[in-house]
Amino acid sequence: MTAAARGLSLAAVRLSDVDLGLAHVLDEAEVARASTFRSPALRDAFLAGRIALRLHISALTGDSPESLEEHYLCPTCSSGQGHGIPRYRLPSRPGLLRVSLSRSGSWCVVAAALDDRIAGIGVDIENGSAADFEGFPSLAMTANERGQLEKVPPALKTRFQTRLWVRKEAVLKALGTGLAKAPSLVDVSGPTPSGLTGPPGRALWSLEDLSPAGLGLPGDFAASIATFAEIPHASRTMEYGHLPAGGP
Ligand SMILES: CC(C)(COP(=O)(O)OP(=O)(O)OC[C@H]1O[C@@H](n2cnc3c(N)ncnc32)[C@H](O)[C@@H]1OP(=O)(O)O)[C@@H](O)C(=O)NCCC(=O)NCCS
Incomplete structure (x- = not known):
């Protein structure tokens, strides 16, 4: 959907x-x-x-x-x-x-x-090189995400990091904390965020990578949108964003 x-x-x-x-x-x-x-x-x-x-x-x-x-x-x-x-x-x-x-x-x-029914919404966009700096993995990524990064070919690492970053910012905006919550505590490598505590952590999350072309953005952008709805949610058909095989 x-x-x-x-x-x-x-x-x-x-x-x-x-x-x-x-x-x-x-x-x-x-x-x-x-x-x-x-x-x-x-x-x-x-x-x-x-x-x-x-x-x-x-x-x-x-x-x-x-x-x-x-x-x-x-x-x-x-x-x-x-x-x-x-x-x-x-x-x-x-x-x-x-x-x-x-x-x-x-x-x-x-x-x-x-x-x-949507209790939180966050959208984030970045151009291709936003997360391309030394120290990004230790600053912003979970241990699980860093493990996934090691398997990514060098030429695709920047893209991988940027896509993780827009997912994290989208989730942290939906949560309402922004970067007041450390991005390294929220794992966004799967179809729903993990590592969130409190009621939003148990909510129905949707995390979707958006196509820059579909939005009308230049092709070197990455974009994600995250929402959560409290359980029970009337819509049982909400789907989650599909992540490309092998991670972002
Ligand atoms: C939210 C945040 C991650 C966005 O940073 P960014 O990537 O540089 O900027 P973006 O353009 O993607 O997003 C900016 C928008 O995020 C939204 N935003 C800001 N704080 C937010 C929050 N706590 N929750 C959800 N959305 C927020 C606003 O719509 C803002 O637009 P505005 O400039 O018109 O107000 C960052 O600004 C942040 O962490 N802010 C909170 C920091 C904080 O707690 N400051 C204390 C101030 S007292």
């Missing part, structure tokens, strides 16, 4: 294609956070991503982009100052809509969970 069939809506957006003149649709917390970026390029990328996210939600639900109230939740500082787990309150729906966003280079991907 595809992400779309599971009630997930995804879109890739080139950041430079976003009209920054639409920044008026953002709310105070978003504008305040934008003002904290010293680099104009990073500020513009932030604004473009947030505008793209609102436009995506608006296209899905019919709510105007400016009518969405952001309710971001940071599990570390609980400040709610426009950062952390992205959630929006919409005029057309009860509760909070769970969404996710990832930027890399000149691209961003936005995702929304239209199925209310």
